[in-house]
Amino acid sequence: MASSLRHSVNIALFLLFSLASAAQLDPNFYSCSCPNLFSTIKPVVQSAISKEKRMGASLLRLFFHDCFVNGCDGSLLLDNTPNFTGEKNAVPNNQSVRGFDVIDKIKAAVEKACPGVVSCADILAITARGSVVIAEGMQGLQTPTSFDNNYYKNLLSLKGLLHSDQQFFNKGSTDSQVRKYANKPNKFNSDFVAAIIKMDDISPLTGSKGEIRKNCRKINKLK
Numbered sequence: 001m002a003s004s005l006r007h008s009v010n011i012a013l014f015l016l017f018s019l020a021s022a023a024q025l026d027p028n029f030y031s032c033s034c035p036n037l038f039s040t041i042k043p044v045v046q047s048a049i050s051k052e053k054r055m056g057a058s059l060l061r062l063f064f065h066d067c068f069v070n071g072c073d074g075s076l077l078l079d080n081t082p083n084f085t086g087e088k089n090a091v092p093n094n095q096s097v098r099g100f101d102v103i104d105k106i107k108a109a110v111e112k113a114c115p116g117v118v119s120c121a122d123i124l125a126i127t128a129r130g131s132v133v134i135a136e137g138m139q140g141l142q143t144p145t146s147f148d149n150n151y152y153k154n155l156l157s158l159k160g161l162l163h164s165d166q167q168f169f170n171k172g173s174t175d176s177q178v179r180k181y182a183n184k185p186n187k188f189n190s191d192f193v194a195a196i197i198k199m200d201d202i203s204p205l206t207g208s209k210g211e212i213r214k215n216c217r218k219i220n221k222l223k
Contacts (some may be wrong), residue, residue: 030122034114038126041106045130048102056131058099063128064199065097066121071202074120077103077216100217103127107216120216125200132192149189152182 030037048055066076069087076093077100078086087093088100103120106127110118151165155178160166169178181188211220 030114030118034110034117036113037110037118038130040109040113041123041126042130044102044106044109045127046134048099048105049131049134055099055102056134058097059102059131060128062097062099062103063124065093066124067199067202071205072121072125072200073205073210074124074213074216077120077124078219079217081218103216111214116212116214118212119205119210120213121205121210123216128196132196149181149185152178152188156182 034040045056045059048059062076063072065087066072066074069076076087076097078084078088080086080089088097103123106123107120110123152169154160155166155169158166158169160169168174181191214220
C-alpha cells in the first residue's frame, strides 16, 4: 500500500499547492449533529485495511478522484442508471478505483448513528483522513504499509517505483521539493495535511446545495 498511497500523496502535493482555497469549511461541523461520527467511521476503516492492506491507498484515491472532477461532491460514488451516466465507470476509473463497498458499510453505520445528517462527500473526506492516520501507525523495516516519506528517499536514490515517479527527481524544477521532503519528514507531514485540506475545499456543496443521500450509490427519490 505504501507505494500506491505515497504516489497519490505525491500527485496531491505537487498539484494542490497551486490551488487557491475556495471555501472556509468547519472541521467541527458535525460536533453537535453527529458527535460520534469519527468514532463510528474509524472501526470500519480499520477493519477494511486489516483485511486488505492496500485498501487505505484505495480509499484515499477515491477521495482524490472525486474532488478533481467538478469538486468534492461524492458524485464518484453514484451508480449508473438508464437515465444517468456517472463518473464511476468513466475510462480513468473503470476497473481502477475501488473501495465502494467500504464506503457503503461506513454510510450504513453513520446512518444508523445519525440518520440523514452526514453527506457522502464528507464521509469520503473523513474516510481518507482515517486511512492515512491508520497507515501512519503501522511500522515495518521496509515500511510496506506505513505512511512516511520513504517515497522521496527512494527518488533521491534513483529508485522510483515507476518511470513517472522518478521524473520528480530528474534534474528538474521539482528536485528541491523532493530533497526537502526526503530530509524533513515533519515538513512532508504538515504539507500533506495542508494539501488534503485544500483538496477538500475544491467546490464543495454547502448550505441547501445538493442533498444528504441515504445511499451513496444513488440519489434520494424525488418527492
